Amino acid sequence: MKKIQILGTGCPKCKKLTEVAETAASELGIEFEIEKVTDINDIMGFGVMITPAIAIDGEVKSTGKVLSIDEIKSMLS
Numbered sequence: 001m002k003k004i005q006i007l008g009t010g011c012p013k014c015k016k017l018t019e020v021a022e023t024a025a026s027e028l029g030i031e032f033e034i035e036k037v038t039d040i041n042d043i044m045g046f047g048v049m050i051t052p053a054i055a056i057d058g059e060v061k062s063t064g065k066v067l068s069i070d071e072i073k074s075m076l077s
Helices: 010-028 040-045 067-074
Strands: 002-007 032-035 055-058 058-061
Touching: 002 010, 010 032, 010 067, 055 067, 058 067
Parallel strands: 002 032
Antiparallel strands: 002 055, 055 058
């Protein structure tokens, strides 16, 4: 099971990234869990200074932008 973490305070871009990540994982047909990390101290603990960010299995893959479905699919594959 993949653990997808969306790091952000709940802004519209963070919500969009969550939707895109859910769609990408569902289209791949993989088991996944989405966790929203909203506490600023937890986000900084990942070394992230710009949100939204996405981490897969605890590893930060992107910061500061909303990725496309295809970009997230390639990270999950």
